[in-house]
Amino acid sequence: MVSVIKTRMANWRMPLRWCIWLLLVVLRPNHEAAGSCVGRDYGFGSIVCVDTIEHCGLPGVLPAMASNQLLMVTSDKAGLRWQETYYQWKTFREESVETRAESVKLGSHTASVQALPATLKADKGSSRTKSASESADVMPSVPKSARESAYAIPTVPASARESPNVIQSVPASASESADVIPSVPKSARESADVIPSVPKSARESADVMPSGAKSAAERGDTVLSHDNLASMSSKSRISITELEKSKNLSASARVESANENADLETRLSDSTKLNDDPKLYQPDLPLKEALVVSSQSEAEKLSVDSVPYSIESAKIITYAGTSQKDLVSAAAELTRGSSDSGPSLADTPASTAESTRVVAEPAPEVTLTLDRSERYQTIAGFGGAFTDAAALNILTLPRPLQDCIVSSYFSPEGLQYSMGRVPIGGADFSVRAYTYDDLDEGQTDEDLKHFTLQREDIQMKIPLIQAASRVRGSSGPLKLVASAWSAPVWMKTGPSLDGKGKLQRQYWAVWAQYILKFLKEYRKRGVEFWAVTAQNEPTDGLITDFPINAMGWTALEQAEWVGHFLGPTLEAEGFNDTKIFVLDDNRIALPHWMDVMAADNLTARFVSGAAVHWYVDFLVPASVLDETNSRYPHWPILYTEACTGQWPWQPLKVVLGSWQRAQYYIDDVIDTLNHWAVGWIDWNLALDTKGGPNWAKNFVDAPVIVNAGVQEVYKQPLYYAMGHVTKFVQEGSVRIGLQYTAGTSEATRATELPNTLRATAFLRPDNCTTIVLVNKKRSPVLLEIRDGERSSGVLELTASSFNSFFWC
Numbered sequence: 001m002v003s004v005i006k007t008r009m010a011n012w013r014m015p016l017r018w019c020i021w022l023l024l025v026v027l028r029p030n031h032e033a034a035g036s037c038v039g040r041d042y043g044f045g046s047i048v049c050v051d052t053i054e055h056c057g058l059p060g061v062l063p064a065m066a067s068n069q070l071l072m073v074t075s076d077k078a079g080l081r082w083q084e085t086y087y088q089w090k091t092f093r094e095e096s097v098e099t100r101a102e103s104v105k106l107g108s109h110t111a112s113v114q115a116l117p118a119t120l121k122a123d124k125g126s127s128r129t130k131s132a133s134e135s136a137d138v139m140p141s142v143p144k145s146a147r148e149s150a151y152a153i154p155t156v157p158a159s160a161r162e163s164p165n166v167i168q169s170v171p172a173s174a175s176e177s178a179d180v181i182p183s184v185p186k187s188a189r190e191s192a193d194v195i196p197s198v199p200k201s202a203r204e205s206a207d208v209m210p211s212g213a214k215s216a217a218e219r220g221d222t223v224l225s226h227d228n229l230a231s232m233s234s235k236s237r238i239s240i241t242e243l244e245k246s247k248n249l250s251a252s253a254r255v256e257s258a259n260e261n262a263d264l265e266t267r268l269s270d271s272t273k274l275n276d277d278p279k280l281y282q283p284d285l286p287l288k289e290a291l292v293v294s295s296q297s298e299a300e301k302l303s304v305d306s307v308p309y310s311i312e313s314a315k316i317i318t319y320a321g322t323s324q325k326d327l328v329s330a331a332a333e334l335t336r337g338s339s340d341s342g343p344s345l346a347d348t349p350a351s352t353a354e355s356t357r358v359v360a361e362p363a364p365e366v367t368l369t370l371d372r373s374e375r376y377q378t379i380a381g382f383g384g385a386f387t388d389a390a391a392l393n394i395l396t397l398p399r400p401l402q403d404c405i406v407s408s409y410f411s412p413e414g415l416q417y418s419m420g421r422v423p424i425g426g427a428d429f430s431v432r433a434y435t436y437d438d439l440d441e442g443q444t445d446e447d448l449k450h451f452t453l454q455r456e457d458i459q460m461k462i463p464l465i466q467a468a469s470r471v472r473g474s475s476g477p478l479k480l481v482a483s484a485w486s487a488p489v490w491m492k493t494g495p496s497l498d499g500k501g502k503l504q505r506q507y508w509a510v511w512a513q514y515i516l517k518f519l520k521e522y523r524k525r526g527v528e529f530w531a532v533t534a535q536n537e538p539t540d541g542l543i544t545d546f547p548i549n550a551m552g553w554t555a556l557e558q559a560e561w562v563g564h565f566l567g568p569t570l571e572a573e574g575f576n577d578t579k580i581f582v583l584d585d586n587r588i589a590l591p592h593w594m595d596v597m598a599a600d601n602l603t604a605r606f607v608s609g610a611a612v613h614w615y616v617d618f619l620v621p622a623s624v625l626d627e628t629n630s631r632y633p634h635w636p637i638l639y640t641e642a643c644t645g646q647w648p649w650q651p652l653k654v655v656l657g658s659w660q661r662a663q664y665y666i667d668d669v670i671d672t673l674n675h676w677a678v679g680w681i682d683w684n685l686a687l688d689t690k691g692g693p694n695w696a697k698n699f700v701d702a703p704v705i706v707n708a709g710v711q712e713v714y715k716q717p718l719y720y721a722m723g724h725v726t727k728f729v730q731e732g733s734v735r736i737g738l739q740y741t742a743g744t745s746e747a748t749r750a751t752e753l754p755n756t757l758r759a760t761a762f763l764r765p766d767n768c769t770t771i772v773l774v775n776k777k778r779s780p781v782l783l784e785i786r787d788g789e790r791s792s793g794v795l796e797l798t799a800s801s802f803n804s805f806f807w808c
Helices: 002-027 144-148 226-231 240-244 258-271 324-336 388-395 399-410 455-475 505-524 555-572 592-599 601-606 623-631 659-673 717-726
Strands: 032-034 037-041 047-051 069-076 083-088 100-106 109-115 290-293 299-302 366-378 381-385 419-424 479-484 531-533 579-586 609-613 637-641 677-684 704-707 712-715 734-742 757-763 769-775 781-787 795-797 801-807
Touching (some): 047 399, 069 717, 366 677, 366 757, 366 769, 381 717, 388 399, 399 455, 399 704, 399 712, 419 677, 455 505, 479 505, 555 579, 555 592, 555 601, 579 592, 579 637, 592 601, 623 637, 637 659, 659 677, 659 757, 659 769, 717 801
Parallel strands (some): 479 531, 531 579, 579 609, 609 637
Antiparallel strands (some): 032 037, 037 047, 047 712, 069 083, 069 801, 100 109, 290 299, 757 769, 781 795
């Protein structure tokens, strides 16, 4: 009875799956755009990006970077894909700026005020839009040399410089100040009763808005959105009147007498003559225009091309030991010192007291500090597998979509894959089980006279490999890795290509010749292999009734075959540059497998490294990679296979839009790179909507899903997870040191925060630097990056997001 029930359930499984799929297709939301991504939400956690004959979304080429620029690229669960944001580096040298302290009496309060260094005095030869004496109550901008100072003035658009009662902007690099004066939206410019919004990264400041405080929207404040920024006229301004009458100020903070005002004016003007240089108001590189789609398929257009980036990191002068009411009074007095006329704070009507909120920049929750003196492994590359299934799915599409998929992976505008894995003969991801020398039962072919490539090679895999090589252009040849799943049945101890079975010892030399003939046949067609692996998952063939193509080896057997058969055979035939990676299985076998290889001197000479699969990484700690590298630092560790949806407890093999699967991917990639992996090759480049074809029905998920019936291609979150690594960590990059500090306590300094975020840092061959980071929290994280004497300032990582940072 149990078997009958199981049989009936199996019979109903496929129709039910297709019913669910058809329902999703019928009810799918309309297309929305997210940058180069046309998004669609299938209800599985996040959007997929849809490519059609008319549209192919590519991440694009990385831009040329100025020396003071920091590029942040973000993809998140909410629907954002490949959003580029540019920032300015800030100087992080708190003790390096010479300052002098003097006591200044502000009303009934006495505060220690640090005067600006003498180097900030105006340069007589610099260009000016208007002298300080010609403008009433205008705070002139701080020259570039002031960026190391702890003081800065909040940003306003450049066109407001000539207007009275305006505080002008300072470069964003003056980031060490603790307080921020936000900009006012256009709709609120003429109103004294509107509280302007603040950058998101400052909303949770402990000084002004402690944890648990209501958001600006909940308080009824005017929120400064990206749309507001985009539409902000150059006439916007923050008036001295509004500043003085902020509700955070009390009457006791106002200047009590003209004598005190004059005294402050004299002291500050003696040490500071600020330069009004219009060049300081030029915005940085504009944000790339993008369209963002939420998981509810609501699109919000972001376009802030004309807005200076410093508007999100504007700072106000900080006075040690003073309250906010004192610091704003002092700022206003300094403003009066730049002009001969204009209203003083004491003269300002009290009706504007609620106009402006002063907010302090919050401290970062996590600080990442680079250590360039620490150098680790060099990256070999990243890529995916040219399986029969991938080639079949891609080549059945119209030519524009074929080109789109190949470019999406291998071109400079795509993920810039530099590696590929190719099965030697058939694998489970084929429509049939086959080898290159299949014979009838009882026949043998020790001379391999019947060896021949199959139509899957000639018509599918080789054309696809050649297309990928073409789109790489000048980036160099693909590093291809060849792996065999099984020898022909007549060579094996078992009765079939799948299940339990080893290679009969009498055919060890013949099997080495079989691998050699494969390499020669591909070479005739212009395809060279960088490496071969000794066997795909050699432990599979030791398992009874294993359901897919397999051939079993113990570590000792593989060591003998590699050292005494495969290595010498390839060397004798001119393939001595072809690397041989052993294991090609899960890391549970490390470091034991490599110990066995090292024990045979002849084998050790031919072994080039260890190939590893990711499937049990969640069970086996990454420390086994460290131990392997510690024992054999000359043998690199290369990840050669990974996919999701492979487990029996995962009934849905393809989950369109699964963010969780993508997060597992990028987290594991970063983790393995931090433990000496030199590269990561994903499994199938493309699969169909069932996760196949697969002759053994071993369906799984993939970064790209092909729906040939409607001529659509779906880029999964998995695709972008891979891209955040592969596009930034180029072949030849060297991993460098990276330390984490949680909060401000040095006691929390560590090399990783696995429950919050995981990051890795590399120095690229072009001498640029990159950090790849995943925020695993379901809430935003405030981050600071420090590189020598430079600081990124406080950046916000969106919840459940992938982030890549890039600078030169």
